[in-house]
Amino acid sequence: MDLATRYMGLPLRNPLIASASPLTGELDALRRLEDAEAGAVVLPSIFEEQIRAEQDRWERLTAAGADSFPEALTYLPDPGAYRVGPDRYLELIREAVRAVDLPILASLNGVTSEGWISYAKGIEEAGADGLELNIYFFPTDLGEDGQALEERYLQVVRAVRAQVSIPLAVKLLPAFSSLGNIARRMVEAGAQALVLFNRFYQPRIDIAQLRLVDDLALSSRNETRLPLFWIQALRGRLDVSLAASTGVESEQEVIQYLLAGADAVMTTSALLRDGIPQMKRLVGGLRDWLERHGFASADAIRGLLSRDRLAKAAPTARARYIDILQRYPDAEDGQPTAGSPAP
Numbered sequence: 408m409d410l411a412t413r414y415m416g417l418p419l420r421n422p423l424i425a426s427a428s429p430l431t432g433e434l435d436a437l438r439r440l441e442d443a444e445a446g447a448v449v450l451p452s453i454f455e456e457q458i459r460a461e462q463d464r465w466e467r468l469t470a471a472g473a474d475s476f477p478e479a480l481t482y483l484p485d486p487g488a489y490r491v492g493p494d495r496y497l498e499l500i501r502e503a504v505r506a507v508d509l510p511i512l513a514s515l516n517g518v519t520s521e522g523w524i525s526y527a528k529g530i531e532e533a534g535a536d537g538l539e540l541n542i543y544f545f546p547t548d549l550g551e552d553g554q555a556l557e558e559r560y561l562q563v564v565r566a567v568r569a570q571v572s573i574p575l576a577v578k579l580l581p582a583f584s585s586l587g588n589i590a591r592r593m594v595e596a597g598a599q600a601l602v603l604f605n606r607f608y609q610p611r612i613d614i615a616q617l618r619l620v621d622d623l624a625l626s627s628r629n630e631t632r633l634p635l636f637w638i639q640a641l642r643g644r645l646d647v648s649l650a651a652s653t654g655v656e657s658e659q660e661v662i663q664y665l666l667a668g669a670d671a672v673m674t675t676s677a678l679l680r681d682g683i684p685q686m687k688r689l690v691g692g693l694r695d696w697l698e699r700h701g702f703a704s705a706d707a708i709r710g711l712l713s714r715d716r717l718a719k720a721a722p723t724a725r726a727r728y729i730d731i732l733q734r735y736p737d738a739e740d741g742q743p744t745a746g747s748p749a750p
Contacts, residue, residue: 408694409704412446414671415574415600415648417510417536419446422665422705423690426652426673427451427514427541432499434506436683443686446671447510450503452541453496455517458526493526500533512576516541520566527570537574540567540598541605553584560589561596568597576600576650581633590641600648601641602673603634630654635667642668643715658692665693668710 410421425448430436432451440448496513503511513535517523530538542563546556568575577598583589590601610619631654638649648671651664655674664672677685693705702708710716 408697409706410446410690410694410697412670412705412709413648414447414510414650415537415576417447417574419510419671420444421446421690421693422669422671423661423686423693424449424512424650424671424673425678425686426675427539428675428679430675430678430683434502437503437507437509439683440686441507441509443683444690445509445686447512447536448503448507449512449514449539449673450496450499450535452514452516453493453526455515455523457493457496458517458523497529497533500530500535504534504536510536512537512539514539514541515567516543517563520563524563524566524570527567531571531573535573537576537600538567538571539576539578539600539602540564541578543580543605557583557589557592561592564593564596564598574599576602576648578602578605578652580605581637586637587640587644590637590647591645594645594647598647600650600670601645602650602652603637604653606630606653628654628656628660631660631663635663638664638669639667639713642710642713655689658689658696661689661693662696662708665705665709666712668713668715670709 412419412422414422414424421444423444423446425431425440425445427449429451431440431448437448500511500513511534513530513533515523515527515530515538517540527538540563542560544556544559564575564577575598577593577600579586579590579593579601581604593601610621612618613620631651634651634653638651641647641649649669650671650673651660651667651669652673652675654660654676655664655672656677661672674686674689677689697703697705697708
């Protein structure tokens with residue numbers, strides 16, 4: 408069974424990638440992920456704030472207005488509290504490249520092109536096989552329009568692309584008003600892969616203590632539909648690799664993403680919940696399913712259900728939308744009634 412694939416030009420032994428998490432920041436875990444048949448790993452993100460601290464800018468940022476708004480400083484994270492510091496991060500890359508025979512992808516998490524684009528060059532020089540940009544910006548300014556926001560994202564991609572020659576992926580948020588258009592412009596700016604999607608980490612409210620609670624809710628398979636939709640929609644229409652990154656709990660989600668058109672499937676939550684052996688179960692489950700259904704490779708099913716492949720045989724998206732709504736009362740558990748076309 409041939410599970411080999413290519414992701415933004417990099418050869419992978421299979422489509423499963425261990426995405427950025429605390430697990431991928433330890434050499435022992437990286438070796439265990441290699442033994443568990445991971446196709447590649449994304450190291451934990453290094454944050455823009457960490458890089459600013461390395462450049463002796465953190466002190467100026469926090470001290471600049473201390474007399475006028477000291478309470479605001481409590482919202483800035485202590486750079487010493489980060490898991491991996493800037494110098495240590497470059498060393499982690501070098502050690503990881505030596506420790507495992509897997510593609511090693513670094514991850515930068517930031518909101519501006521200033522202050523950390525030059526660090527991308529250090530990541531390349533440290534030996535990373537690729538770089539994932541995790542651009543995480545909340546547009547809470549009511550005066551900033553969508554076009555200006557999109558341009559901020561594109562400026563980051565262009566600036567980093569100008570610094571490095573290694574493959575570059577961009578992890579997108581699903582909140583753009585015209586996601587297909589921004590995806591195309593990201594590719595034009597230099598992205599060789601799009602990761603769908605970055606998740607908003609939203610607070611919950613503790614009504615007993617009347618406070619906001621910031622915690623991390625791991626993704627579940629119930630969140631796969633949005634990335635499935637967009638991977639299916641983008642497959643074959645852009646010259647870019649597509650990676651799925653939400654809700655992968657079992658081989659079923661892996662198979663669905665591949666059928667939609669994903670080149671790679673990333674998982675974090677399943678590994679944090681069930682441990683590194685879950686990676687081997689995912690790869691094995693994919694292999695077994697392909698064999699049972701008579702497919703000789705992962706490539707054989709990639710994009711079989713993409714919109715590009717089904718364009719001539721399937722009704723339009725709006726027609727499908729109307730059909731699904733009209734026959735919903737006659738269907739149980741989301742399954743079509745007898746004689747109804749599959750959604």
